[in-house]
Amino acid sequence: MQKAERFRIILELLKEKQQLNTLGLSIRLDVSDDTIRRDLTELEEKGLLVKVHGGAISRSLIPLPIQERISIEQAAKVELAKRAVCLLESGQVIIMDGGSTNMEVARLIPHDIPLQVFTNSLPLAALLCDHAEVELQFLGGTVLKSSQVSLGPTILDQLAPIRADLYFMGVAAIHQQFGATVPHYEEVLIKRKMLAHSQAAVVMATKQKEQVVEKFRVCDLSDVKYLYKE
């Protein structure tokens, strides 16, 4: 049983069953469990699966809702958020869209400084309901259920009369050459409009986000006044 063939079989099985256990594979492929573990490690490095205790699972199983990202790198996100919150000043008008890092920012907003916040993120809005000094405006539209943000043309109308001081933009990836990118096309128009209606944009990016490029481009990194990296 050659290595290449094992790889092929493992990946095929993973497609069907979505999850595999080490011992089962070692019997099925008639090699030691150590070999299987080494195979899985190698396949994980290639990004073809995710190792777990006891075996491996399909990568497609990982991006559950969006919330997987909440846990991953959470500590780093809090650190980024702490730095970004310093930009807030009394009386400002703020736009914030979705994303787990923005959630951390919202959590860290001091309860005693008055702000006016516009957002299209349902969980973020719910969170800000606890802030007595925040005047909250929700930007309505079609709800993208996977990330619980509203999108669509009605948002553009609602943004029209706004000139915000800061825009906390959630992005999926940043790249020196390709700029800030996101996985859904609908988001792009919204984010561009939000950007256009703000004096300064804030982007926070964990290390993770520096190693990927998503399908749709929002803007250049030079369009972002405050870029916080890990």
Added chain:
Amino acid sequence: MQKAERFRIILELLKEKQQLNTLGLSIRLDVSDDTIRRDLTELEEKGLLVKVHGGAISRSLIPLPIQERISIEQAAKVELAKRAVCLLESGQVIIMDGGSTNMEVARLIPHDIPLQVFTNSLPLAALLCDHAEVELQFLGGTVLKSSQVSLGPTILDQLAPIRADLYFMGVAAIHQQFGATVPHYEEVLIKRKMLAHSQAAVVMATKQKEQVVEKFRVCDLSDVKYLYKE
């Protein structure tokens, strides 16, 4: 039964049922209840659910308005909601505003019938994000933090093009003579507009609500086609 597999199943079940109990899971997955508890703890740390005494609930249920009285009359509301849900038919366009009884209705909406729902209630929208067959539109505006609904003139614009089949109206009180009443003036305009843009209104009232009259009047009881009393 691998840990990773349990995680997958638990999260899948949670999507469907929105709440799970420890003992049931331990039997279903054939592991001890201790293991289930540890699983739930871990999943909670990842932000994928919220542990409660006896089991776990979906995270989307969390941003409930604090003000909603803690399950007083809850059972009665569920009963009313059960009756009202029968009005729903495939393909309908629905308007729902805030209120705890409407939350129960949303919870009881079958996951397999396609609907188009317009709402201005943040927790209700969050709840409906789990319904794959519901197309969800959020009506944006100024957020009234105590009840987590959005209000204001922008909603009126967004309602303009809509002609809904049903409007589930949340009210604070009903009275034979004074009709349906609410405690905030801003709500009145919105509710009237929603009423005007719907073919039929649905109101559910627990006994409690029949013995009060609030400051602002929305409409007569004769304007409500479906009035469910306890």
Added chain:
DNA sequence: CATTTAAGTGCGGTATTTTGCAATAATTGT
């Protein structure tokens, strides 16, 4: 052809993780 080099594999010993059990604490309902 002999030797080197490198990759792949299995084995033993040692960590780490997971799990069920038992004792104790906390919570809920009456």
Added chain:
DNA sequence: ACAATTATTGCAAAATACCGCACTTAAATG
């Protein structure tokens, strides 16, 4: 307040993973 259910904690046993090493194989090299 009390009884019953549910949670938490510490602990030991089992399962699983990791590391270093030796051995094989095979290609490459002189």
